[in-house]
Amino acid sequence: MFTLSHKAGGDRSQGKILISTETHKTVSDVIAANFTALTRAERQLAETLLDNYPVSGLGSITTVAENAGVSTPTVARMVQKLGFRGFPDFQARLHQELEATISNPISKHDRWATNAPGTHILNRFADATINNLRATLAQMETQDFDGAAALIADPKRRVYLIGGRITRTLADYVFTHLQVIRAGVTLIASGSSPWPHYVLDMKKGDVLVVFDIRRYEQELETLAKAARSRGAEIILFTDQWSSPVAKSAAKVFRVHIEAPSAWDSSVVTLFTVEALIEAVQNSIWEETRDRMKALETLFDATPLFRKPFQERKG
Structure with missing residues (x-):
């Protein structure tokens, strides 16, 4: 795995930045990272979710369980094991991802403009680019x-x-x-x-x-x-x-x-x-x-x- 040194921000350990990637991880990233720790039934559920991601996780908890051939409690346990507060929290993250992937230029502009800080656009672009590079590497x-x-x-x-x-x-x-x-x-x-x-x-x-x-x-x-x-x-x-x-x-x-x-x-x-x-x-x-x-x-x-x-x- 790559590491990118940067002078500003972050905790350091042996001269390397410890990058918090949680805000950059998708639900599929979280599932993949924890796959080996799942039970057999949970792995079956995870594979079903990843097969038609993210649409496969957008139905009711009963529908998701039936599509994967597992029980409803298995779905509830797995999403909590992955760090979500519950199935609604899990689905909320999926909806956010889906919304992000289908955003058109107008909605993307409005989202940034609403939360734009008072710094110059050059600084905001530089910060975004550095964050993108660190998260990608x-x-x-x-x-x-x-x-x-x-x-x-x-x-x-x-x-x-x-x-x-x-x-x-x-x-x-x-x-x-x-x-x-x-x-x-x-x-x-x-x-x-x-x-x-x-x-x-x-x-x-x-x-x-x-x-x-x-x-x-x-x-x-x-x-x-x-x-x-x-x-x-x-x-x-x-x-x-x-x-x-x-x-x-x-x-x-x-x-x-x-x-x-x-x-x-x-x-x-x-x-x-x-x-x-x-x-x-x-x-x-x-x-x-x-x-x-x-x-x-x-x-x-x-x-x-x-x-x-x-x-x-x-």
Whole structure:
């Protein structure tokens, strides 16, 4: 697990910040963290809740119990064991999460504006970004990061990238770098009509990198399922609540995106993908260096970049 040092705030232990992640954890995080401590019946309930999360937990306590094939007292015991005051408290948290994932830009802006402190917007954005970075790194495992880098760096695998309405710019950014680093990289055009043609060419072991944050896009979930059915390995960049694409993904990066704005923040997502780009580049540097040299030769043959000290004519 990553640790991020920061001079202001927090308790220190051996030079490390002790990050309180409770405010950042979703109900699914809490269930996963305590899964091994649950009884057999409680694990059965937990698996049912996570299978269609968070909708599976929004019915009455009787309905939730029946859907999981357990007793009502089992539901009541488990939610208390997880730290909730009772089933109503448990459901309230689920409703808050669901509301957060479907918030539109106007409601997000109004929520921040209502509680906005008197500090300058630059300070508020900086605080939000630092909190997002700390919370994201606190729950990110190095082996997952390294595994994603290894998948993308493998020359035997083609790499496909796609993003949503806003996140397509992130997919394009990663694509621009990866096509310099290695061969066999494809940016999937936006919209549902062209993607079946890309899936048609996917082979077992190929990699699909998906960017999907709230409000999650149906076509990305459908694409991920189709790619997975052809044996593709899916790497997902999503938010703390997690896109439905996660059910098809081999690696999931859950990045915190809240900001004092009508829009979600992409700062920590960009931080993560830039670190991933470097990890991929470093792991196959010899091949990448040869590609870079060849590319620079091609650049020299074009007027794309201004050359310093170039002799002026006229």
